[in-house]
């Protein structure tokens with residue numbers, strides 16, 4: 001498996017993996033399947049996206065996106081992590097999130113945030129082992145298939161970017177955010 005920067009040409013593969021996550025109803029309130037064009041919109045030149053490739057196939061992705069439009073929050077990114085159904089439990093999720101944290105650090109972000117369903121113990125365990133902490137729980141945050149669901153708010157500081165005047169911008173991220181591939185096995 002290798003971790004590498006995602007490209008527009010990965011959009012279809014990313015959409016297919018994301019759609020499995022949507023179908024599984026374990027990770028997101030989204031219910032509308034996505035196409036490649038939706039995913040292409042994620043590539044804004046500021047927010048890193050990484051994919052895991054195995055034998056030429058994209059099997060997982062981790063993505064950052066805008067947290068809030070306010071300037072003061074520019075160094076905070078939302079994160080998401082999805083592994084193809086038939087490739088889970090083989091280390092791809094851990095590798096993807098590890099690579100995303102590195103990419104976010106290089107791009108100047110100082111914090112990653114996300115929200116996870118409390119029932120998604122796999123995801124909570126994995127990201128907590130990578131330095132995320134549970135901040136608290138939003139109760140009845142939204143409905144999924146008509147049922148109110150809670151979500152655990154998680155955050156991970158990126159200490160290197162708390163020490164200096166770092167802030168993501170297209171010029172910074174374009175130059176620095178993707179020092180891949182990173183080989184594992």
Ligand SMILES: CC(C)(COP(=O)(O)OP(=O)(O)OC[C@H]1O[C@@H](n2cnc3c(N)ncnc32)[C@H](O)[C@@H]1OP(=O)(O)O)[C@@H](O)C(=O)NCCC(=O)NCCS
Nearest residue numbers: 021027081082083088089090091092093094116122123126
């Ligand atoms: C959650 C998800 C990203 C984890 O990725 P993965 O590739 O399956 O996980 P990994 O193989 O990297 O395992 C990471 C850790 O989680 C643990 N783990 C993995 N699957 C598990 C399971 N089903 N039950 C309990 N623990 C599990 C492993 O012990 C592993 O720890 P280790 O590295 O110390 O052995 C993946 O299952 C997935 O895509 N799920 C659907 C979408 C989703 O939930 N995304 C997260 C949104 S918040």
